Amino acid sequence: MDLQSEKMEEIYDYCQGYDGEAITRHNDFNHFIHRIGLLLDAGFDTNDEGMKRIANKILSDQSEEGAFLSTLQISKNYGGTGLPESGWMLCDFPVLLYFLIKMGYEKDNRVKSAINYLINLSDQNGWRCKGSFERFRGPGRKEDHCPLATLYALKVFSLLPEYHNEPFVINGIDAICYHWQISTERKIYMFGMGKNFRKLKYPTHWFDIVHVVRVLVNFEYAKGTQEFKEMIDIIKSKKTQEGDFIPESVFTAYKGWDFGQKKSPSSSLSNVINEILDKV
Template identity: 45%
Template sequence: MDCYNYIIENSEAWLQYAVRLNVRNENKKNLQELRTQVITDVKIKKYLHDITDFHSILVRNHKNPDLPIHKLIFLLDIGLDTDVPEIQAAVKEIMAHKDENGVYQSLTNVPKHFGGSGTDIFSWCLCDAPLLLYGLLKAGIDYEKHIKQGVDYLLNFYEPHGFPCTVSQELGKFRGPGRKADCCPYATLIMLRLLISISEYKDSDMVKESADALLSLWENSLERHPYMFYMGTDFRKLKAPTIWYDIVSVVDVLSQIDSVREDVRFKEMIQLIKNKQDENGFFTPESVYQKYKGWDFGQKKKPSSYLTYRCCLILERQVFKSDKKN
């Protein structure tokens, strides 16, 4: 069964739109009627409303599905852009808070006993700043004028074993629960997501080494879990969307890096995902975020068209790369 054809014929308008735009490469001008259905969908309208007041939620837990940055990236991923007023408003709000190094900031509050000031303050850490830069990049904001400076500054923190837990000066001595010398797996993952979207870095040694850092954690998953990021049973459960640190999120990024395609560790991760595909080619969530109740990926009883879409994109990249090599 062609899963994409099934999705186009049977799924909600927003996912039909994503497949026709991102997989079938149809012209946006020919999808205007479908796009209208997307932006009037009840769940999409809620997301658009939520991102307008972009800094309405304190960034305290980066895996919180309610964070506007996660919702903005989801909307951009399915093919919406700054032509939508709410997305334009969100982009303007992000760009209104940038430090002298070109890094965009989030509103957060770190208690004094964790090394912060205990007050609401605009600042950044390496587990949110890359997402803001990535979101602006996906929104089509001029890279040279508004994004490059921040990216270049964050690259100063790169180490051969990955990106460490790093925060801006506003957050004082705060850092996550782990050894200072370790890489932060999540920061490394989202920095990779950002860098592979930028032509000058996509094939860089920095990307290759950061990818290897994540693959090394997979290889040594029983012994190594820096900053309490595990690659155990929960990590290996299929989950959507790709907002945190799990096998779909990690392999989604790694599958876009040519240098890892023949790596045995990467192939193991690919095979684990592939083994969970049913006889019709679909995937069923094995873990869910409770706040996604009402979405087809917010349940574990039946296949999810959206999770299937994400997993099929991953598997097709690997097939394409192998064919390209041959």
């Protein structure tokens, strides 16, 4: 992937020096949990000693149940103390697990334990809003799935073909499809699938159409659904005559990158979308 080397070097150095800065909001795209994913897209892998150090840092901090831990700072309004605390939520733990599996640690017993725990955390409609903080309460209906947690969990299992036909994976895919079906009616946990969701955006950090299809395209069951086909058609309709894609929404954290503007094609965004379309 054509990601600017100088800017990537800054992210690489930041992730190397990460020392547990608290997550105060999960859409902080400058944070470690998101930036390690960009390193993977840029082609850094297990052959890189720095990436191994990052992996070992994640592996060294795990709950007894199996979740990899982060430092979180949850406000009292949502059941936290307002102070930095070690713990996990279903919108950070799977991101760390995905990184480790992509790095080739799926046979590590600590990673196996984390995979099993993520399976145990599933519900009949995907993955709900859960974490290690007993009093935490997200902004949604208790019985709803969390769209972001479900997407992140499916992202983990997209790397593990042996689980692709398991009921908990099918349930997660169905939850996303259901969300698409009711997209004109309501949001789920403040996540919508309307106009903003459908804008082309990169990196695939959050809940948007490119991220969702990038995950779902790895599952044969998902590719057979009408909802997936409709999302793919929307993306295809935005291809330029030259075969490129122009960002329609940007993360301000990436201002100055080729995907941090909305005026011209982005090679990074185009590469990701074309990789998706090659799998359809």
